[in-house]
Amino acid sequence: MKRGASSIEVKKLNRNKVFRYLNSRDRVSMPDIAAALGMSRPTVLQIVKELKGSQIVQEVGEFESTGGRKAKAIASVRDACYAVGLDITCDHVSLVLTDLSEKILRRERVREAFVYDDPYFHKISRLLESFLSESQVPKEKVVGVGLSVPGIVDQQGGIAYSHALGLDHVDGKGLTKYISYPCIMMNDANAAALAECSGMDLSRSVLYLLLSNSVGGAIVFHQDILSQMDWSIQEGGLRDIYMGDDRRAGEFGHMVIHPEGDTCYCGKRGCLDAYCSASKLAGMADGDLSVFFQGLAEGNKVWSAVWERYLDDLAIAVDNLRMCFDGDVVLGGYVGSHMGPYIEKFRLKCAERNIFGRNGEYVKACKYRIEASALGAAVYQIERYIDRV
Numbered sequence: 001m002k003r004g005a006s007s008i009e010v011k012k013l014n015r016n017k018v019f020r021y022l023n024s025r026d027r028v029s030m031p032d033i034a035a036a037l038g039m040s041r042p043t044v045l046q047i048v049k050e051l052k053g054s055q056i057v058q059e060v061g062e063f064e065s066t067g068g069r070k071a072k073a074i075a076s077v078r079d080a081c082y083a084v085g086l087d088i089t090c091d092h093v094s095l096v097l098t099d100l101s102e103k104i105l106r107r108e109r110v111r112e113a114f115v116y117d118d119p120y121f122h123k124i125s126r127l128l129e130s131f132l133s134e135s136q137v138p139k140e141k142v143v144g145v146g147l148s149v150p151g152i153v154d155q156q157g158g159i160a161y162s163h164a165l166g167l168d169h170v171d172g173k174g175l176t177k178y179i180s181y182p183c184i185m186m187n188d189a190n191a192a193a194l195a196e197c198s199g200m201d202l203s204r205s206v207l208y209l210l211l212s213n214s215v216g217g218a219i220v221f222h223q224d225i226l227s228q229m230d231w232s233i234q235e236g237g238l239r240d241i242y243m244g245d246d247r248r249a250g251e252f253g254h255m256v257i258h259p260e261g262d263t264c265y266c267g268k269r270g271c272l273d274a275y276c277s278a279s280k281l282a283g284m285a286d287g288d289l290s291v292f293f294q295g296l297a298e299g300n301k302v303w304s305a306v307w308e309r310y311l312d313d314l315a316i317a318v319d320n321l322r323m324c325f326d327g328d329v330v331l332g333g334y335v336g337s338h339m340g341p342y343i344e345k346f347r348l349k350c351a352e353r354n355i356f357g358r359n360g361e362y363v364k365a366c367k368y369r370i371e372a373s374a375l376g377a378a379v380y381q382i383e384r385y386i387d388r389v
């Protein structure tokens, strides 16, 4: 907590803590909240009363008695609000609906070639409206829409650069101009990292590595670091993600792993992207990554050698991230979603390089194998709503 916080700020912070605790569990009792958060029972009682008044918390029965009076079971009203995430890629638009649970309630993926022009802007707004009406979500319950794009989003919400979409310094307003809800645009890797960290006790920092047709990443600091930096967790925004001075942090795809190696699309030689993009593997199987992994599972010798080399290159990058940031490394994106059966083998490769403990346990496969970016963009809006509780 910030030094010198006023009693109103403390009250707001406590109310927020109670709601977050409640919302991260199915149902809890008030004595449980008081014990877990180190608050007095009268304080918790008062906060729960206020939250019930705001219709975001409800009683859902009673717990079995442990001797004394049965404790009331309290839960958040998950459908008190909704948010939608749209992930825009060069040839698809994905839509994901979530509520206070921050889980995927409904999703849809539509083939739509990206063009930065008015008909396209109209199209995505129409997609959003029909998605919401098919989901039977009341408009007034939609707190916002998050737009995830494969590019660098500047401070003003414009797109500073996107190789995938072929954009260079566009104001980005076009993409949101026909959307009739509060809308935010964010980088796809940052969005995916937010989804990955949702519901997670942020006692660890996370380096998210997005291994899709290009390689990106995000740096998520744990909350103790944030409080040391005195970044208020009440201010909303991308509080968990380190953005960098010019919002270009986490561009892990362009760290050099082989000096004078293969040429990257950025013009530099030896970038991680040139070795570990998903297309490097999919290219072996006519562009179909699932076919590649199927062949791998069936013992295709050529592809096994390619995969081995891929993992060796990836291990260099993962070890570099670990050395720089000392956090968990989560492998996401198209390749990350296929990583499950190979994660133990990959951890051994990372462990060989780890000078601290020879341990690879810090490497994890992503938990969201599909639509992580769309979900994360929606989660951002839900988190902003929760910040204001």
Ligand SMILES: [Zn+2]
Pocket (backbone or CB within 6 Å): 253, 254, 264, 265, 266, 267, 268, 271, 273
């Ligand atoms: Zn590069």
